[in-house]
Amino acid sequence: MAEKQHYAYITFYGAAGEVTGANFLLEIDNKRILVDCGMHQGEQKNEDKNWVPFLYDPTSIDALFVTHSHSDHIGKIPKLVKDGFRGPIYSTEPTRDISRLMFEDAIGLLEDDAKIRGVENLYEESDIAQAMSQWKIIPYHDLIALTPDLSVKMYDAGHVLGSAMMEFNFKGKKLLCTGDLGNTPTPLLRDTEVSEQPHFLLMESVYGDRNHDDKDDRRDHLARVIQDTVKNHGTLMIPSFSLERTQEVLFELDQLIEEGRVPKLPIYLDSPLAIKITEVYRKHIDFLNKEARDLAKTYDIFNCPGLITTETRDESKAINEAPDPKIIIAGSGMMNGGRIIHHARRHASESRATLLLVGYQAVNTLGRRFQEGAKTVTIGRDVVDVNCHVDTISGYSGHKGSDQLVEFVDAIKSNIEEVFCVMGETKSQMFLAQRLRDQVGVHAVAPSEAEKVELFF
Numbered sequence: 378m379a380e381k382q383h384y385a386y387i388t389f390y391g392a393a394g395e396v397t398g399a400n401f402l403l404e405i406d407n408k409r410i411l412v413d414c415g416m417h418q419g420e421q422k423n424e425d426k427n428w429v430p431f432l433y434d435p436t437s438i439d440a441l442f443v444t445h446s447h448s449d450h451i452g453k454i455p456k457l458v459k460d461g462f463r464g465p466i467y468s469t470e471p472t473r474d475i476s477r478l479m480f481e482d483a484i485g486l487l488e489d490d491a492k493i494r495g496v497e498n499l500y501e502e503s504d505i506a507q508a509m510s511q512w513k514i515i516p517y518h519d520l521i522a523l524t525p526d527l528s529v530k531m532y533d534a535g536h537v538l539g540s541a542m543m544e545f546n547f548k549g550k551k552l553l554c555t556g557d558l559g560n561t562p563t564p565l566l567r568d569t570e571v572s573e574q575p576h577f578l579l580m581e582s583v584y585g586d587r588n589h590d591d592k593d594d595r596r597d598h599l600a601r602v603i604q605d606t607v608k609n610h611g612t613l614m615i616p617s618f619s620l621e622r623t624q625e626v627l628f629e630l631d632q633l634i635e636e637g638r639v640p641k642l643p644i645y646l647d648s649p650l651a652i653k654i655t656e657v658y659r660k661h662i663d664f665l666n667k668e669a670r671d672l673a674k675t676y677d678i679f680n681c682p683g684l685i686t687t688e689t690r691d692e693s694k695a696i697n698e699a700p701d702p703k704i705i706i707a708g709s710g711m712m713n714g715g716r717i718i719h720h721a722r723r724h725a726s727e728s729r730a731t732l733l734l735v736g737y738q739a740v741n742t743l744g745r746r747f748q749e750g751a752k753t754v755t756i757g758r759d760v761v762d763v764n765c766h767v768d769t770i771s772g773y774s775g776h777k778g779s780d781q782l783v784e785f786v787d788a789i790k791s792n793i794e795e796v797f798c799v800m801g802e803t804k805s806q807m808f809l810a811q812r813l814r815d816q817v818g819v820h821a822v823a824p825s826e827a828e829k830v831e832l833f834f
């Protein structure tokens with residue numbers, strides 16, 4: 378008698394045709410499982426989606442698996458809980474710890490947004506507490522049995538501290554959900570792991586249609602910028618994302634100073650969230666790569682010589698009076714908010730100052746306007762002349778470029794029946810799917826939002 382056929386379904390509730398808002402529903406073995414529950418970010422029409430009710434009943438969900446703690450993968454978890462989800466939330470320990478900080482940091486901004494919209498806030502403090510009470514830690518490679526026939530295992534994705542790929546194993550066939558995939562090798566993290574050969578692959582495609590610049594010289598580039606800052610007796614402003622990029626930059630600065638390539642100078646870490654997240658990195662050095670871990674066992678690799686952390690507003694303002702040369706690391710990474718704004722307002726017109734961009738700058742952000750060479754920028758109500766140097770180091774991207782994504786699939790292709798390219802703009806998703814069909818010889822598609830597909834197990 379033929380083996381009974383089993384079906385599963387994936388519905389792409391977010392991050393299909395866009396980078397942000399990761400939210401995938403897996404219906405398998407009579408379970409309803411979510412992978413990630415993220416915010417939509419970027420343009421207004423994207424952010425509006427955060428305020429639309431879930432397209433499924435949160436009380437019907439059995440479990441939530443979280444790949445990593447970027448807001449576009451976790452941001453709506455407290456809302457899911459507020460709307461009745463009471464199942465377990467699974468992730469690594471750093472993902473849980475950083476997620477809590479992210480929720481607490483976001484609630485105030487969401488409240489402002491809710492007031493403007495005339496609606497109640499997306500979630501309250503009590504929903505964060507409730508979400509944390511449902512959270513369960515799983516180490517990489519442990520097998521979590523959800524039913525007698527369905528288990529889950531996590532692999533290191535090498536994207537941010539604690540990031541994971543989720544492998545669902547149902548009756549011996551595997552579905553791998555990548556989350557975001559790291560730009561391996563990185564200064565702090567382990568390389569993206571090679572999983573067992575999956576049958577189905579749900580993968581990111583942020584850079585599906587393009588590669589990064591060579592990253593070999595990023596530390597040299599950073600050293601040159603600092604040397605110029607010292608020579609010019611100026612201020613170096615580095616807008617930085619609180620998670621991973623900030624800790625990478627602190628580590629690189631530490632290495633440069635230790636090696637004597639740049640002199641010790643005051644380095645202000647002017648971001649309460651980044652300061653707290655750096656504490657989580659200190660707590661979980663076991664999640665770092667071997668070189669960083671070995672160093673971290675002997676001294677504090679995030680406390681570079683000259684580092685001054687500024688948590689309060691007054692401490693932040695006092696940086697204005699501190700003598701040059703100095704370095705200020707402040708959020709937000711794209712300059713669309715955060716303390717970097719007041720530093721940019723003060724220093725953008727100074728020819729001695731430098732603005733160093735170390736991350737992707739989305740369209741319509743202040744960072745992008747600087748990057749495109751604007752002669753003047755509007756900051757709040759002020760129109761500011763741009764006389765400072767504006768420089769970009771692109772090698773710090775946290776995502777795999779197109780060639781690396783293709784290599785990633787090529788290494789695990791032997792059983793693949795279908796690849797779903799998601800978490801990218803439509804053209805990136807489609808370009809990557811085309812490359813995977815042509816160069817790797819796998820069946821690859823780019824699903825659209827809310828599309829539901831059937832998997833045969």
Ligand SMILES: [Zn+2]
Pocket residue numbers: 445447536557
């Ligand atoms: Zn991410």
